[in-house]
Amino acid sequence: MTSSEQATSTTASILVDVTVEHAFRVYTEQIHTWWNPDHVLLDAPLAAVVLEPGVGGRILARGTDGSECAWSRILDWDPPHRLLFSWDITLQWTIETDPNRCSEVEVAFTPVTESRTRVQIDHRHLDRHGEGWESMAHSVSAADGWAHDLTLFGAAAQA
Amino acid sequence: MATYGEALTALADPTRRLVFERVADAPSSVTALAAELPVSRPAVSQHLRVLKDAGLVADRAEGTRRIYSVDPQGVAGLRDYLDGFWNRSLVAFKRAAEASAPENEPRSTDDQ
DSSP, X not given: OOOOOOOXXXXXXXXXXXXXXXHHHHHHTTGGGTSOTTSSOXXXXXXXXXXXXXXXXXXXXXXXXXXXXXXXXXXXXXXXXXXXXXXXXXXXSSBOOOGGGOEEEEEEEEEXXXXXXXXXXXXXXXXXXOTTHHHHHXXXXXXXXXXXXXXXXXXXXXX | OOOXXXXXXXXXXXXXXXXXXXXXXXXXXXXXXXXXXXXOHHHHHHHHHHHHHTTSEEEEEETTEEEEEEOHHHHHHHHHHXXXXXXXXXXXXXXXHHHTSOTTOOOOOSOO
């Protein structure tokens, strides 16, 4: 059974027991507290992950030697409800410099109650990455190590 | 090599899912499964073959019988697919957001 048909978008969502304002703040101002440090394209040891607020801002990693690697541009900024950024990564996992070959990620923050928020990710236009784009779709949809993730979770839970 | 696509397809059949769940409970022979499920022995064998091809179950010989059990690798692959990059990213985000939420936060109001 083989179906080569693959969706050009992938979604994920989660309920978080915080206000919509707090959720947006942590997603943007405190991205360093939750972004997986392995998911940066940097040669130097990681010093910081930064999301520069506002349209035109970047999401970037900074190395201990001052080097920077930005993989996203903020395309839309509507705090505390919506965030849209580009995904400037090639199929070889290097930085994509052609904006026409970048996919985009929308993050929507929707209050469910006063203290509970749904956060929904919609990573779309994955076919813009060009021939072989399915590998990118697979990468962002699939995990890169369940065991590794459990290790991280265990460490965080005990912190 | 089985892919998560084959695993999903294999589990789409309700009867096959029943067989898989029973095998996940405890490693079993075809005879034991057929005795417990409203499915004939040949049908159980057929479902197990599909599950095995999809990488979800493995078998080993035990005397004259074959014992079927869950294939942890295949199941982990399926779990990876179902969890996904962004889901795991969101789980990490949720942990950080809830950990940093003011403990006794009064009701939030729309005026800042």
